Amino acid sequence: MAIQLHWDETVPHIVHYRFNKGWSWEDFRLAALEEHRQGEALSGIRYDVIGDLRQATIPRGTAFSNVVRLFDKGPHNRRLIVVVGSSLARSMIQIGGAIYPRVRNRFFAADTIDEARHLILRLRAEADAARPPAPN
Numbered sequence: 678m679a680i681q682l683h684w685d686e687t688v689p690h691i692v693h694y695r696f697n698k699g700w701s702w703e704d705f706r707l708a709a710l711e712e713h714r715q716g717e718a719l720s721g722i723r724y725d726v727i728g729d730l731r732q733a734t735i736p737r738g739t740a741f742s743n744v745v746r747l748f749d750k751g752p753h754n755r756r757l758i759v760v761v762g763s764s765l766a767r768s769m770i771q772i773g774g775a776i777y778p779r780v781r782n783r784f785f786a787a788d789t790i791d792e793a794r795h796l797i798l799r800l801r802a803e804a805d806a807a808r809p810p811a812p813n
Contacts, residue, residue, distance in 0.1 A: 679704040682712055688794050690724040692716070696733035702743045709747040716752040723754050723801070727793045731762030740769060745777050757800060759785045759793040 679700035685691035692712055716724055748758070760766040767786035774781035785800075787793035 680708040682708055682715070685727070685794070688798060690719070690722060691794065691797060692724060692726050693790075694726065694728045696728065696730050698733055700733055701736055702738050705743065706747060709751070712755075713751050716755050719752075719754060721754050723756055725757040725797045725801075726755060726759070727787075727790060727797075728758060728760040728766075729762060729790065730760060730766055735763065735765055741773055741776065745773070745780060748780060748783075756804075757783060757785060757797055759787050759796055761787050761790055761793050 679697050681693075681695040681697070683693050683695070685693060692715065694708060694712070712726070760770065763786075770784045770786050773784060785793075785796055787796055
């Protein structure tokens with residue numbers, strides 16, 4: 678498979694996309710639809726995504742529109758997407774946040790899978806701390 682999906686074995690509720698050489702935007706669309714199905718099956722439990730591009734390059738085509746269109750169609754319980762291993766993706770995240778304000782603070786970049794996990798855990802904790810306490 679050009680893109681493999683699997684759930685993190687270390688941190689709960691993180692799904693990984695592993696992009697292999699030669700993946701296409703159609704492969705991405707199919708993987709995203711499967712991720713959406715799996716995310717919806719969590720019945721509202723928050724989950725996050727790590728996109729591992731360390732072994733792949735980004736194919737030709739309109740990356741912004743492909744990514745944002747599938748992002749917009751994703752389940753409401755998916756919060757963060759952290760991309761690993763691509764300096765091009767890192768630049769696109771910065772530009773994309775300016776072009777598409779609705780995705781700002783939802784896409785991040787990391788140098789390693791471990792760094793991505795730690796970033797997700799930190800941002801989850803910050804979101805939990807900012808949430809008002811439940812009434813008694």
